[in-house]
Amino acid sequence: MEVPETSRDVRSLRALEKLLDQIQRGGTRKPDWIELKGAASLASLPESDLRDMLGRLHKSVLRGFQGNKIKLKDKRAWLTHWRTIAQSGFHDFAEDKWSKCFDSPFVEDYDYVAPYLEGGLAALDPYKVYSSVLGTWEYGVEDFVNTDLGRGISTIVEPLAGTAELCYAGHFQRPDLSYCMFDLDESAKSYVEAKQWLPQTRREFILGNALEESTWQRVRAFSEGTSLSYIGKQSQNFFHAKELLLILEWGTKYTDHLMLEVSEPYLLDEEPSIDKLTRKEQRRAGFCVALDDDDDQPGNPLTNSMHFRLIAWDKKDKARKNKRELFSYCDWIGWQAPTLTALGQLLDLDVQYYHSEHCEFVSVEDHTDTSDCRENNTFLLFTRR
Numbered sequence: 001m002e003v004p005e006t007s008r009d010v011r012s013l014r015a016l017e018k019l020l021d022q023i024q025r026g027g028t029r030k031p032d033w034i035e036l037k038g039a040a041s042l043a044s045l046p047e048s049d050l051r052d053m054l055g056r057l058h059k060s061v062l063r064g065f066q067g068n069k070i071k072l073k074d075k076r077a078w079l080t081h082w083r084t085i086a087q088s089g090f091h092d093f094a095e096d097k098w099s100k101c102f103d104s105p106f107v108e109d110y111d112y113v114a115p116y117l118e119g120g121l122a123a124l125d126p127y128k129v130y131s132s133v134l135g136t137w138e139y140g141v142e143d144f145v146n147t148d149l150g151r152g153i154s155t156i157v158e159p160l161a162g163t164a165e166l167c168y169a170g171h172f173q174r175p176d177l178s179y180c181m182f183d184l185d186e187s188a189k190s191y192v193e194a195k196q197w198l199p200q201t202r203r204e205f206i207l208g209n210a211l212e213e214s215t216w217q218r219v220r221a222f223s224e225g226t227s228l229s230y231i232g233k234q235s236q237n238f239f240h241a242k243e244l245l246l247i248l249e250w251g252t253k254y255t256d257h258l259m260l261e262v263s264e265p266y267l268l269d270e271e272p273s274i275d276k277l278t279r280k281e282q283r284r285a286g287f288c289v290a291l292d293d294d295d296d297q298p299g300n301p302l303t304n305s306m307h308f309r310l311i312a313w314d315k316k317d318k319a320r321k322n323k324r325e326l327f328s329y330c331d332w333i334g335w336q337a338p339t340l341t342a343l344g345q346l347l348d349l350d351v352q353y354y355h356s357e358h359c360e361f362v363s364v365e366d367h368t369d370t371s372d373c374r375e376n377n378t379f380l381l382f383t384r385r
Contacts, residue, residue, distance in 0.1 A: 002359040003142050003143055003146050003359070005032040005033065005063070006029075006031040006032050006033070007031055007032060007033040007034070007035055008031045008033070008034050008035070009034075009035045009037055010034065010035070010036060010037065010040045011037045011038040011039060011040055012038065012039045012040050013039070013040055013041075013044075013045075013053075015040065016034070016036065016040050016053075019034065019060075020056045020057070020060050023060040024056070024059065024060060030060055030061060030062050030103070031061060031062065032061065032062045032063040033061065033062075033063055033064060033065060033066055033097065034057065034060070034061055034065045034066075035065070035066045035067075036065060036066065036067040036068060037068070040067075040068075041067070041068045041071075042054075042067055042081075042085075043068070043070055043071060043072055043081060047080070047084055050081075050084055050085075051084060051088060054084070054085060054088035054089070054090070055088065055107075057090075058088065058089045058090070058100060058107055061100070062102055062103045063097075063099060063100065063102060064090055064097050064098045064099040064100050065090070065097070065098050066096065066097045066098070067098065070082065075284050076284075078280075078284060079113075079281060079284040079285060082280075082281045082284075083111045083113065083114070083281075085098060086109070086110040086111040086112075086281075087109050087110070087111045088107060089104075089106075089107035089108050089109075089110070090110065091110040091132075093110075093131065093132050093133075093135075093136045094136035094137070094138065095138070101168070101169050101172045102142075102169070102172045102173040103172055103173070104172045104196075106196040108195075108196065110128075112124075112125060112128035112129060112131075112132060113281055113282065113285040116285055116286070116287055117285055117286075120314070121287065121312055121313070121314065121322070121324040122324070124287075124312055124324065124326070126310075126326040126327060127162070127163050127188070127191050129289060129310075129312060129326055130162075130163065130310065130326065130327060131163055131165065132279060132282075133277040133279065133289055133310075134234060134277070134310070135162075135163055135165055136165070137165075137166070137232070137261075138377075139354070139379070140166065140169055140170050140173070141156055141166060141167070141169070141170025141171075141173065141174055141177070142170065142173045142174060143354075143359070144228060144230075144259070144354070144379075145174065145177070145228070146359075147354075147359065147360050147361055148360060148361075149257070149352075149360075149361045149381070150228065150361075152225070152226045153177070153225070153226050153227065153228045153256075153257075154177060154178060154223075154224050154225030154226055154227070155177065155178040155179075155180060155222075155223040155224050155225060155226070155227035155228070155255075156170060156174075156177055156178070156179050156180070156227070156228055156230070157180045157181075157219055157223070157227055157228065157229035157230070157255050158179070158180070158181045158182075158229075158230055158231075159181075159182055159183075159210045159219075159229060159231050159235070159247075159251070160182075160183055160210055160231060160232075160235035160236075160238075161181035161182060161183045161188065161192065161205065162183060162185070162188050162234075162235070163188070163191065163192065164181045164183075164188075164192040164205070166230055166232070167179040167181050167203070168192070168195055168197070171197065171198060171201045171203065172198065175198050175200060175201045177201075178201075178202040178203065178222070178223065178224050179201065179202070179203040179204075180203070180204050180206065180219050180222045180223060180227075181203070181204070181205045181206070182205065182206035182207070182208045182210070182215055182218075182219065183205075183207070183208075184207065184208070184209055186207060189205045189207055192205055193205055202224075204222050206218055206219065206222075210247060211239075211243055211246055211247075213250055216250040216251065216253070216254035216255075217254060219254055219255065220254040220255070223254075223255065226256045226257075227255040227256050227257070228255065228256065228257045228259060229251050229255040229257065229258045229259065230259045230261075231247070231251075231258070231259070231260050231261070232261045233260075233261040233262060233263055233335075233377065234329075236260050236261070236335060237329075237332050237333050237334060237335055238329075238332060238333075239333070240331075240333065241343070244335070244340075244343060245343055245346070245347065248343060248344060248347055248349065248382055249347055251382070252347075252349055252382055252383060252384045253384070256383065257381055257382070257383050258381070258382045258383075259354075259379050259380065259381045259382075260335075260340060260379070260380050260382070261377055261378075261379055262335065262336070262337045262340060262377060262378050262379065262380055263334065263336070263377055264373065264374060264375055264376055264377060264378070265336060265337070265374060266334075267301075275290060275291040275292075276288070276289075276290045277289045277290055277291065278290065283315060286314060286315050286316070287312050287313065287314055287315055288312065288313055288314075288315050289310070289311070289312050289326075290310075290311055291308050291309070291310055291311075291329075292308055292309055292311050292323075293306075293307065293308050299334075303333065304333050304334040304335070304336070305331055305332070305333050306329070306331075306332050306333070306334060307329070307330055307331060307332070308329050308332065309325050309326075309327065309328050309329065310325070310326045310327040310328075310329070311323045311324065311325055311326065312324050312326055337353075337364075337373070337378065337380060340380055341364055341380065344380070344382045348384075348385055349382045349383060349384060349385065350382070350383045350384070350385050351363075351364050351380060351381070351382055352364065352380070352381045352383075353371075353373065353378050353379060353380050353381065354378060354379040354381070355367055355370075355371050356371065356372050356376070356378075357370055357371065357372070358370075361381050364380070
């Protein structure tokens with residue numbers, strides 16, 4: 001079942017203020033999105049007025065707003081405008097919209113370039129840079145539990161949680177669910193627990209190894225009712241075949257459903273040696289970001305094994321002599337859907353995938369002709385028969 005969204009269009013700042021007045025008086029329900037068209041451009045507002053308007057917008061939308069692209073020729077003015085919006089609780093890391101967590105009452109500061117402007121590369125927060133270029137996704141908790149299979153799910157589990165964005169973003173829309181996250185990284189645990197969580201939501205972040213059965217047993221002890229475990233593609237690709245078999249075995253033994261995000265099919269030779277990810281605000285602030293082959297080791301076309309790093313460097317440093325490594329992906333394997341499906345079948349698991357058009361989980365044998373799994377990431381779901 002598709003998660004419905006509402007949108008309201010405005011074509012002038014006066015119309016925007018009128019709509020915000022109606023919402024704040026309770027005469028109009030909060031829409032998911034407000035779309036700013038025509039003369040309804042925030043770029044024309046002085047900074048103090050812009051902050052006031054963004055504060056009202058934050059309280060009046062469920063998901064965010066879509067505005068005219070920032071059209072400021074002056075690079076400093078452009079960056080100042082971007083930072084003001086980011087500091088006011090909206091990010092533009094995914095799609096062409098400024099987003100917040102669903103109906104979040106907290107104004108989060110997404111201005112991750114500020115530390116660089118003050119302290120250079122060494123001051124960059126690796127997790128926040130990662131989130132801006134790799135940590136966003138199109139689907140969330142509500143999409144998966146709003147399916148025939150997902151209606152009975154009570155607990156969301158996020159192994160190798162890192163920044164735990166799936167659980168954190170999901171708990172605002174579904175605070176009635178329980179959220180269990182685990183990771184080996186103590187700094188990740190500190191980062192996630194420092195976020196502003198709704199106090200009524202039941203949650204726990206476990207320090208534990210996904211390759212140790214005892215970690216999954218702790219997950220089971222925390223879980224209530226039917227559970228769904230989700231691992232993103234950046235995380236699952238750290239595992240080799242035997243390790244991934246363990247993940248599939250324990251993930252389906254101690255949680256009811258294990259879901260893996262999978263990249264669209266591709267040939268390893270199509271992967272560039274350096275994948276430039278630099279966003280406009282990064283370039284305007286003075287630094288660049290990329291995924292770079294580690295020591296120029298080419299990927300192995302027989303195993304899909306790769307070695308690369310997420311790096312940042314000063315824009316003026318053309319030769320990247322003083323680049324900073326934010327995260328290392330050593331011996332990372334680009335797992336493909338056919339191989340993962342075969343591994344699931346070895347364990348006699350039922351394998352389904354999320355059909356983006358039907359908004360349901362269906363058998364890997366069905367409806368692939370109408371699916372976008374050839375062009376986009378998809379999600380494989382493993383369940384014990």
